[in-house]
Amino acid sequence: MATAMVNIPETAAPGEIVEIKILISHPMETGFRPGMDGKLLPRDIIRSLRCEYDGETVFTAELHPAIAANPFFVFHLRADRSGEITLVWADEKGNEFRQSGQITVG
Amino acid sequence: MTIAASRRRVLALGLAAPLMLLCRRAGATPEAMAAAIEAFTGGGTPAESGITLDIPLLVENGNSVPITVSVESAMTEEDHVEEIAVFNEANPLPDVVRVRLTPRSSLGRFQTRIRLAGSQTIVAVARMSDGSLRRAAVSVIVTAPACRES
Amino acid sequence: MRGGAAALLLIAATMASGDERLSGTAFMSPETRAMQADDLANPGMFAVLEGARLWEETAGVSGRSCAGCHGDAAETMKGVAARYPAFDEASNAAVDLTARVNLCRTRHQDADPLPPEDPRLLALTTFIGHQSRGQKIEPDPDPRLQPWRELGARLFRTRMGQLNFSCANCHDDNAGRHLAGNPIPQGHATGYPIYRLEWQSMGSLQRRFRNCLVGVRAEPFAYGSREFIALELFLADRAAGMTIETPAVRP
Numbered sequence: 173m174a175t176a177m178v179n180i181p182e183t184a185a186p187g188e189i190v191e192i193k194i195l196i197s198h199p200m201e202t203g204f205r206p207g208m209d210g211k212l213l214p215r216d217i218i219r220s221l222r223c224e225y226d227g228e229t230v231f232t233a234e235l236h237p238a239i240a241a242n243p244f245f246v247f248h249l250r251a252d253r254s255g256e257i258t259l260v261w262a263d264e265k266g267n268e269f270r271q272s273g274q275i276t277v278g
Numbered sequence: 279m280t281i282a283a284s285r286r287r288v289l290a291l292g293l294a295a296p297l298m299l300l301c302r303r304a305g306a307t308p309e310a311m312a313a314a315i316e317a318f319t320g321g322g323t324p325a326e327s328g329i330t331l332d333i334p335l336l337v338e339n340g341n342s343v344p345i346t347v348s349v350e351s352a353m354t355e356e357d358h359v360e361e362i363a364v365f366n367e368a369n370p371l372p373d374v375v376r377v378r379l380t381p382r383s384s385l386g387r388f389q390t391r392i393r394l395a396g397s398q399t400i401v402a403v404a405r406m407s408d409g410s411l412r413r414a415a416v417s418v419i420v421t422a423p424a425c426r427e428s
Numbered sequence: 429m430r431g432g433a434a435a436l437l438l439i440a441a442t443m444a445s446g447d448e449r450l451s452g453t454a455f456m457s458p459e460t461r462a463m464q465a466d467d468l469a470n471p472g473m474f475a476v477l478e479g480a481r482l483w484e485e486t487a488g489v490s491g492r493s494c495a496g497c498h499g500d501a502a503e504t505m506k507g508v509a510a511r512y513p514a515f516d517e518a519s520n521a522a523v524d525l526t527a528r529v530n531l532c533r534t535r536h537q538d539a540d541p542l543p544p545e546d547p548r549l550l551a552l553t554t555f556i557g558h559q560s561r562g563q564k565i566e567p568d569p570d571p572r573l574q575p576w577r578e579l580g581a582r583l584f585r586t587r588m589g590q591l592n593f594s595c596a597n598c599h600d601d602n603a604g605r606h607l608a609g610n611p612i613p614q615g616h617a618t619g620y621p622i623y624r625l626e627w628q629s630m631g632s633l634q635r636r637f638r639n640c641l642v643g644v645r646a647e648p649f650a651y652g653s654r655e656f657i658a659l660e661l662f663l664a665d666r667a668a669g670m671t672i673e674t675p676a677v678r679p
Contacts, residue, residue, distance in 0.1 A: 231379060240344070240392045241341070244390055
């Protein structure tokens with residue numbers, strides 16, 4: 173299964189505020205929901221998301237079970253130099269996932 | 279009007295019942311939410327302005343509810359939004375999401391989708407770089423989805 | 429309310445064209461419509477991506493992939509979902525897209541059929557359905573499908589379950605009115621498989637039928653049953669000319 177769909181603009185004018193969008197494929201199992209056998213399904217959620225722009229952390233989110241299945245986040249950053257924009261997200265088992273895109277400013 | 283009122287009421291009740299059961303199992307309460315907010319604010323009193331919580335007042339399905347929190351801020355080094363936290367009072371846990379922004383965010387705003395176990399009040403609190411606080415609360419109605427499985 | 433006004437506008441625009449049929453999209457909140465309209469916000473697109481991957485992957489002892497026979501789905505599958513359910517010569521029966529995928533697996537790939545609602549089966553049918561997005565539903569006119577057409581039409585009007593409702597009671601007679609706070613859509617299956625917020629996952633039209641049947645307290649027909657295929661064919665006739673939206677998002 174594809175793990176995420178990410179929108180990172182490929183180009184921006186210097187100083188332009190660009191929108192970053194990410195949709196992560198994940199059930200966000202809360203740990204409060206019974207399965208078919210009546211027992212609670214074990215909690216399995218994405219716990220954190222962060223965005224790095226040319227090595228600088230610009231946005232972080234701490235997710236709780238109240239975040240909908242297939243977590244979706246939209247936020248912004250000001251682009252003033254060309255570089256790599258990386259989104260990093262992690263579940264509670266320590267698995268870390270990342271997806272990057274290059275933005276060209278000028 | 280081809281469906282008699284009495285039958286319609288029975289049907290609505292029958293379809294709504296599973297959701298009511300889900301709500302009863304929920305753990306967070308207005309008190310638990312207040313305690314979680316207190317922990318975030320450190321006892322400070324938030325201003326009730328300069329922050330907007332955008333959420334549909336009538337929610338089609340509590341499994342996925344779009345929210346946008348916007349905080350008025352110049353987003354400079356000296357004056358920016360540091361953290362935004364969202365709380366609820368009827369889900370199993372009072373915390374929903376916490377977001378840390380930076381001056382580079384340029385807009386004191388983010389969007390996500392949340393879960394709501396029934397009609398309730400949602401609260402967003404922002405902490406600014408000078409330590410001041412802002413708060414917005416919205417009460418929403420979550421309707422029972424029709425024709426669920428089992 | 430904004431949503432109400434937008435829905436009314438949609439309804440007005442459609443009425444002006446002389447066709448009063450509306451996709452379920454017209455009955456949704458603006459927020460859910462936005463989720464469907466933006467591919468980068470629509471979780472159903474994960475099924476499309478996964479289906480694209482499975483299309484190229486070999487299955488069964490044959491070592492064949494879907495692409496091995498059918499090539500580029502963007503060309504060969506365009507409009508295919510618009511014509512299903514269709515008549516299958518070999519089994520002398522109506523088959524829907526789900527059954528067709530499994531027939532391909534057993535007949536041509538020498539693979540086991542995938543169970544109902546298996547994520548792989550949903551991914552493949554969503555991917556194939558997506559190749560027809562934007563096209564008009566154009567039901568298979570094969571006269572040998574007539575018994576299924578008639579059965580489907582009859583089932584749609586048959587009262588069932590402890591609440592004694594037919595499909596038509598809600599989706600013809602009371603469409604646009606509300607049930608448990610939610611609008612009742614006209615029941616046009618234009619976007620299946622769908623990402624349903626209630627399921628928090630993808631599901632087929634047959635899964636949705638089963639939800640409806642449980643809703644009226646009826647014993648649901650089995651996945652792949654003659655009854656469900658017949659209902660699917662009747663709904664295709666009923667929605668002929670409407671636009672395919674796969675993957676749709678529904679509440």
